[in-house]
Amino acid sequence: MTGAGPERVALCNIAKSFGELVAVDDASMSIRRGEVHALVGENGAGKTTLMNILYGLLSRTSGDILLDGTPVAFKGPAEAIRAGIGMVHQHFKLAPSFTVAENIILGSEPLSRLGQLDRLEADRRTRALSQRFGFDLDPEAIVGTLPIGLRQRVEILKALYREAEILILDEPTSVLTPQETRELFATMRSLAANGRSIVFITHKLKEVLAVSDRISVMRHGRIIATTGNSGVSAEQLARLMVGRPVLMRVVKTRAHPAGAAALKVENLTVIGDRGETAVADLSLAVRPGEIVGLAGVQGNGQDELVQCIAGLRRPLSGRIEICGTAVAGREPLDCRAAGLAYIPADRGRVGLSRASRVWENMTLGHQAEFARGPFLAARSARARSAELIRRFDVRGANVDTPAASLSGGNQQKVQLARELTRAAAIILAEQPSQGVDIGAIEAIHRILVEMRDAGRAVFVISADLDEIFALSDRILVIFRGRIVADLTAEETDFEEIGRFMGGIEGPSAGLGRATASSNLDAGDRVY
Amino acid sequence: MISEIAFSAIRISTPLIFAALGGLLTFQAGILNIALDGFMIVAAFASIGVAFATESLLLGVLAGVASSMVLAALLALFNLRFRAHIFIAGIAVTFMAYGLTALLLKGVLNEEGVFSSDRIPTFAPIDIPVIRDIPVIGALISGHTLLVYIAYLCVPVVAWCLYRTRWGLRVRVVGEAEDAAAAAGVNVERLKFETMLLSGLFCGLAGAYLSLGYVSLFAKQMTNERGLIALAAIFFAKGNPYWTAAVALLFGTATALSIRLPQLTGLAPQLLQLIPYVVTVLSLIIVGIRNTRARHRHGVWRFEI
Numbered sequence: 001m002t003g004a005g006p007e008r009v010a011l012c013n014i015a016k017s018f019g020e021l022v023a024v025d026d027a028s029m030s031i032r033r034g035e036v037h038a039l040v041g042e043n044g045a046g047k048t049t050l051m052n053i054l055y056g057l058l059s060r061t062s063g064d065i066l067l068d069g070t071p072v073a074f075k076g077p078a079e080a081i082r083a084g085i086g087m088v089h090q091h092f093k094l095a096p097s098f099t100v101a102e103n104i105i106l107g108s109e110p111l112s113r114l115g116q117l118d119r120l121e122a123d124r125r126t127r128a129l130s131q132r133f134g135f136d137l138d139p140e141a142i143v144g145t146l147p148i149g150l151r152q153r154v155e156i157l158k159a160l161y162r163e164a165e166i167l168i169l170d171e172p173t174s175v176l177t178p179q180e181t182r183e184l185f186a187t188m189r190s191l192a193a194n195g196r197s198i199v200f201i202t203h204k205l206k207e208v209l210a211v212s213d214r215i216s217v218m219r220h221g222r223i224i225a226t227t228g229n230s231g232v233s234a235e236q237l238a239r240l241m242v243g244r245p246v247l248m249r250v251v252k253t254r255a256h257p258a259g260a261a262a263l264k265v266e267n268l269t270v271i272g273d274r275g276e277t278a279v280a281d282l283s284l285a286v287r288p289g290e291i292v293g294l295a296g297v298q299g300n301g302q303d304e305l306v307q308c309i310a311g312l313r314r315p316l317s318g319r320i321e322i323c324g325t326a327v328a329g330r331e332p333l334d335c336r337a338a339g340l341a342y343i344p345a346d347r348g349r350v351g352l353s354r355a356s357r358v359w360e361n362m363t364l365g366h367q368a369e370f371a372r373g374p375f376l377a378a379r380s381a382r383a384r385s386a387e388l389i390r391r392f393d394v395r396g397a398n399v400d401t402p403a404a405s406l407s408g409g410n411q412q413k414v415q416l417a418r419e420l421t422r423a424a425a426i427i428l429a430e431q432p433s434q435g436v437d438i439g440a441i442e443a444i445h446r447i448l449v450e451m452r453d454a455g456r457a458v459f460v461i462s463a464d465l466d467e468i469f470a471l472s473d474r475i476l477v478i479f480r481g482r483i484v485a486d487l488t489a490e491e492t493d494f495e496e497i498g499r500f501m502g503g504i505e506g507p508s509a510g511l512g513r514a515t516a517s518s519n520l521d522a523g524d525r526v527y
Numbered sequence: 528m529i530s531e532i533a534f535s536a537i538r539i540s541t542p543l544i545f546a547a548l549g550g551l552l553t554f555q556a557g558i559l560n561i562a563l564d565g566f567m568i569v570a571a572f573a574s575i576g577v578a579f580a581t582e583s584l585l586l587g588v589l590a591g592v593a594s595s596m597v598l599a600a601l602l603a604l605f606n607l608r609f610r611a612h613i614f615i616a617g618i619a620v621t622f623m624a625y626g627l628t629a630l631l632l633k634g635v636l637n638e639e640g641v642f643s644s645d646r647i648p649t650f651a652p653i654d655i656p657v658i659r660d661i662p663v664i665g666a667l668i669s670g671h672t673l674l675v676y677i678a679y680l681c682v683p684v685v686a687w688c689l690y691r692t693r694w695g696l697r698v699r700v701v702g703e704a705e706d707a708a709a710a711a712g713v714n715v716e717r718l719k720f721e722t723m724l725l726s727g728l729f730c731g732l733a734g735a736y737l738s739l740g741y742v743s744l745f746a747k748q749m750t751n752e753r754g755l756i757a758l759a760a761i762f763f764a765k766g767n768p769y770w771t772a773a774v775a776l777l778f779g780t781a782t783a784l785s786i787r788l789p790q791l792t793g794l795a796p797q798l799l800q801l802i803p804y805v806v807t808v809l810s811l812i813i814v815g816i817r818n819t820r821a822r823h824r825h826g827v828w829r830f831e832i
Binding site for chain 1 (some may be wrong): 693694695697699700703704707709710711712713714
């Protein structure tokens, strides 16, 4: 690790509130030249907000920002960019139907005469930059057709094109395979060695320890500790982040799958939104009493597969059986009647009605139980919700709280309470711990394991390998719409799964050798 | 006969093309501008009023454009500054424009429904040498008034601005991924404001053409929902200027047919006047089918601009 360079940025007592919500509360932090500085904290701790303030996307309520000792007040990202600050957001800020070059030059475009865009120059600069940093990017490729890993490189190049000296990466590894993550870390190290400063926002503690020089821990809007990398452990950091000791892994016994498959998918082919083959001749089965995890890099057909099982999308061909009932192409109601409980990743839009109250959300899908002719037995529905709030430990809520005002973890518990109290044989959980704080992750995982032990089939789809390994008895890997691996959790590891996720191993390994370059030919996978 | 219909189709399409170009720029920047009719009616009124008072066509057209741009700035203010929903703000601005012009028609010009005067100068047809003598096409292209030519020439100009300039790239990115543009340091609000002003400019020309170039009169609500038809053309062509102009020309042709066919066929004119609207509805149905085909989904309804 490099030694300490001079301080480039000092954030002094920054505070930011949105209405009554205090997102950042008196946070101070310094960023040195040539360091990788990890900013860790739970979801909602204020990490992204703090960095958005530095990047000029948000204004601050109070506090000072010093850049090389001089106070600055950026009115927008344009000014921050000019001052040498770049940011790669967790949700990429790219225009999908435009080319790599167009995305990179946007905002500081090369011009020829008459104010006309100089496309050749744009392509040339993009190519030169991409070679200089060892990124394998085609300037003329349409960004929307690129796999996630390459889109991230476009984002990083965008910042480097603007000569960013201080580069903020917001949760950059959440979409990458372990191999891609290692490549990213190598890039981060070499950028730091060239005198740039990297702020690495994450909640994955192993990664923090692998790459950073210094670590700042954020909790409830404050930086509560900044330490060097040596001499701290993941457990210590976790305790700082959460404020209490954390069980890093759920305890679970061996699975005892029994009986016929609760969910059976056979030769399923699905066309995606852009007319591409998103799921190709896919088959899988989940039996009662086991947790099957589906691992894969985002955009390899998981979404389409899940939508088909939930009845939200019509497959082109193939069979889906829930407890022996064929449901492919049927309505969501039919899938649920057959025994499906669905916990969608998009809580805000698919899972819950954000504007509705907790009891209303918990009663949805259970209307039949509370129907009194055309009327709803609101009082007993509310009583049941109150009971569920206790049982599932939904915090900071009563039956009348609007769902939108709950934290991610508590919204997830509301979804779980609603779905798991139905007599469902198969539980389809999509990214169950995404955007959920560590404390709630524990609870959610424990609930899913209990469901398994009660003899239900659990199918978990997650982009987060930690979660896949924490939960699964069996791990399937999806790559370009096909299942490329079916492994027992105890007999595999991150590396092997990662290789399958990147297509380096498995049936289509011939197509995809090195993850980065080969994915470029993935013209068939338009996402 | 056919060439006569074609000639009038070109003429009738002119305000549609102007309005469509105006709406297209905001469409590309991600704003659904439903106030095109409002912009046009104000411009039509200001144009004829000023032309009547000054007996100058140039001043009339300029007044039309200026008034329409003021209204556009007002809509942009509602939407961008005060964060009113564009749909509601657009309807409000349109109603305001209808009401204001009707009021001024009575208050200033002292007319009830229609205003016309011999004092209003008219545009002279332009005979283009050489082109005039080309068989078939010559008769169609030559002999229109100035604004007609400007409308058609604006199509490639707008296309060039959108697809070849820095400004155009930024507008299109704002329309597709506003936060991407903002994060790249593009001033999103200013770009939207600019497209809205240009929308006013083009609708100003459309309105001026309606009252001065087309018929030399002003009538209450004389835009006849041309703005909405222009929006249909934009949706159909997904905002591409050339295709938008082509679809606008198709709608114009349908209108020309509906005017001429009663004489030719003896059918009830009321029935044939439906043609342009039927064509519009059919084209929107095609757009709808195209969109759902692409999606292969059910259970998910989205209103996409």
